[in-house]
Amino acid sequence: MSMFVAAAAAVLVSMLLALIRAVKGPTVYDRILALNTFGTLTVILIAVHGFLVGRPEFLDLALVYALINFIGTIAVTKYVGLKELDPGVDRHRGDI
DSSP states (O other): OOOHHHHHHHHHHHHHHHHHHHHHSHHHHHHHHHHHHHHHHHHHHHHHHHHHHHHHHHHHHHHHHHHHHHHHHHHHHHHHHHHHEEEEEEEEOOOO
């Protein structure tokens, strides 16, 4: 049991480091990767917490969160990539 508490503490420290990277940057892709890492660590934390409290259904929640994290990361990366490819496009006028 104490090993899982130590694992949860290590995951929390890693999440803090990922948040620091997300704030510092230096590029938008570093921030996206840091937020993706934070999401992945959140999935791990949910799974460890589910084990600690004896609730295996938390794994289902962790899987759903992992899918949302993956789709969100792809969407944000695609949006940022399109924005950087054609900076002259006015997205509010519908020139896409």
